[in-house]
Amino acid sequence: MDFLLKHLRFGLYPFTSQSPGKKALHFGAGSIGRGFIGALLSSAGYEVVFADVSKPIIEALNKERSYNIHILDLERNGEIDRINHVSGILSTNDADVIKAITEVSIITTAVGPGVLTELAIKISAGIKARRAAGITSELNIIACENLPGASSLLHEEILKNLTSDEDKAYLDAKVGFPNCTVDRIVPPFTDGQEGVLAVGVENFHEWIVEKSAIKGPKLDIPGMTLTDNLTAYIERKLFTLNTGHAICAYLGFLKGYATVDESLSDRRIEEIVRNAMLESGAALCKKHGFDEKEHEKYIDKIQSRFRNPYIKDDVVRVGREPIRKLSPDDRLVGPVKMAEEFGLRYDNLLKGIAAALRYENPEDRQSEELNSRIKEEGVGKVVAEIIGFAEDTHENREIVSSYEHLGMKERL
Numbered sequence: 001m002d003f004l005l006k007h008l009r010f011g012l013y014p015f016t017s018q019s020p021g022k023k024a025l026h027f028g029a030g031s032i033g034r035g036f037i038g039a040l041l042s043s044a045g046y047e048v049v050f051a052d053v054s055k056p057i058i059e060a061l062n063k064e065r066s067y068n069i070h071i072l073d074l075e076r077n078g079e080i081d082r083i084n085h086v087s088g089i090l091s092t093n094d095a096d097v098i099k100a101i102t103e104v105s106i107i108t109t110a111v112g113p114g115v116l117t118e119l120a121i122k123i124s125a126g127i128k129a130r131r132a133a134g135i136t137s138e139l140n141i142i143a144c145e146n147l148p149g150a151s152s153l154l155h156e157e158i159l160k161n162l163t164s165d166e167d168k169a170y171l172d173a174k175v176g177f178p179n180c181t182v183d184r185i186v187p188p189f190t191d192g193q194e195g196v197l198a199v200g201v202e203n204f205h206e207w208i209v210e211k212s213a214i215k216g217p218k219l220d221i222p223g224m225t226l227t228d229n230l231t232a233y234i235e236r237k238l239f240t241l242n243t244g245h246a247i248c249a250y251l252g253f254l255k256g257y258a259t260v261d262e263s264l265s266d267r268r269i270e271e272i273v274r275n276a277m278l279e280s281g282a283a284l285c286k287k288h289g290f291d292e293k294e295h296e297k298y299i300d301k302i303q304s305r306f307r308n309p310y311i312k313d314d315v316v317r318v319g320r321e322p323i324r325k326l327s328p329d330d331r332l333v334g335p336v337k338m339a340e341e342f343g344l345r346y347d348n349l350l351k352g353i354a355a356a357l358r359y360e361n362p363e364d365r366q367s368e369e370l371n372s373r374i375k376e377e378g379v380g381k382v383v384a385e386i387i388g389f390a391e392d393t394h395e396n397r398e399i400v401s402s403y404e405h406l407g408m409k410e411r412l
C-alpha cells in the first residue's frame, strides 16, 4: 500500500540541534528518550527538559547541557550526533515538574508502560496549574511506549486525577493525546569515556503519530510522520519487529546466548523467528491489505537490524517483563489471535509463547512471578489466566506441549 511504502525509509538524516524557540518536556531520559525522542525534538528546535528519577543522569544533563549519540550501524557507523539545548529535572520534584508543564507545548514519555499511571498524577497537577495560570495555548502529550494506545491510557489516568468540571473541560479543549508507534533499537551502551549520557543507536528510526488527535497547530517535527491510519502502523511494528525480537530473546536465553545477534546466528532459532514473523505477516497482510512482497522486504530489513554486528543488545533487555509481553494484545499472543481470525497457521508463534513461559531470570520481577505461578498452579492454568486461552482449548494444549518440549535436553 502506498502509505506504507512511502514511509519505508531507513535513516533520515543526522540529528543536529537547532537553536531552540520552543520548549518540550520528556519523561524518561533512558535509551529511547535520549537516543531518539529527545534528540528528534532538539533537532526540531525545541529546548528539551528531561524529567527522570535518576539523579546521576539529571545532574549530568544540567552540567553538560548536551550529549552524544553514537551511530552503531553499517550506515554511518562511528558517526556521532551531538544533541544540545537539553537540561534535566528530577521527576520526584513536584514543583519543578509542574513549572515545566506550564512552560511547554509538547510532553513526551518513554518510561515503560508500567510507569504511566504514576506519571498521570504528576501531569494532572501540571494541567491544573496551566488552567489556573490562564494558559490558553494547546498542549500535546505523546506516550512513546511499546504499548498500543499508550497516550489514550495516559489520558484516562489523568482524567481520574481531575475532579473539577473546569479542569476536565480545560483538558478536553486544550490537551491532545495522540497515540504513536516508535521504532529504533537502542541497546544498553557505554563507550567507556563519556559517562552516563552517551547513547548508542542503530541508524534506522521511525516515529509515527496519530494526526487527528493533535490539538492546535499541526506539529512540524522533522522525523515525525503523521498518519490517519495508526493502527496499521502500530500492528505492523509491534507484531513483526517486537514479535521476532521477543522470540529471539527467549529462545536465545534458553540456549545460553547473551545477545540478540548471537542468538540469531543459531540456525534453528533464526528459522523459528523468521517463520513466526512470516505467520504474523500473513495475518497482517490480510487484515491491513499490505502488499505481501513489500511486507517480506520489511521482515528482511528487520532481520538485518537484529543481526547488526555493531549492536550488542542483551536478550535480558529484549525479554524484560515477560508477563507484559504475554498479555492478550501484545506481540506474542496478538498475532496468534489475528492469524486465527483469518484461519492461518501460527505454530512458530506458539513456540515463541512457550519460550517466554520458560524465561527464568531472577533479576526480572515479572519472570520471578511467572515462574512461581507456574510452579504453584501448573503451566496450563497460567496460560489460561495470563494469556487468555482456556485450559480445554487447542491453543492451550499446544503451548503446554511446546513448553514441555522446551524443558527437554534436545529442546530445539
Ligand SMILES: NC(=O)c1ccc[n+]([C@@H]2O[C@H](COP(=O)([O-])OP(=O)(O)OC[C@H]3O[C@@H](n4cnc5c(N)ncnc54)[C@H](O)[C@@H]3O)[C@@H](O)[C@H]2O)c1
Pocket (backbone or CB within 6 Å): 027, 028, 029, 030, 031, 032, 033, 051, 052, 053, 054, 091, 110, 111, 112, 113, 115, 118, 119, 144, 145, 146, 147, 182, 183, 184, 185, 186, 187
Ligand atoms: N530501547 C529501545 O530500543 C526502545 C525502542 C522503542 C520503544 N521503546 C520503549 O520506550 C520505553 C522506554 O524504554 P527504554 O529502553 O528507553 O528504557 P530505559 O530503562 O532505558 O529508560 C527508561 C527511563 O525512564 C526512567 N524512569 C523510570 N520511572 C520513571 C518515573 N517515574 N519518572 C521519570 N522517569 C522514570 C528510568 O530512570 C530510565 O531512565 C519503553 O516503553 C520501551 O518499550 C524502547
Ligand SMILES: O=P(O)(O)OC[C@@H](O)[C@@H](O)[C@H](O)[C@H](O)CO
Pocket (backbone or CB within 6 Å): 146, 182, 183, 184, 185, 186, 241, 242, 245, 246, 317, 318, 319, 320
Ligand atoms: O521495550 P520492550 O520491552 O517493549 O521490548 C524490547 C525490545 O523489543 C524493544 O525495545 C525494541 O528494541 C524496540 O521496540 C525497537 O523499536
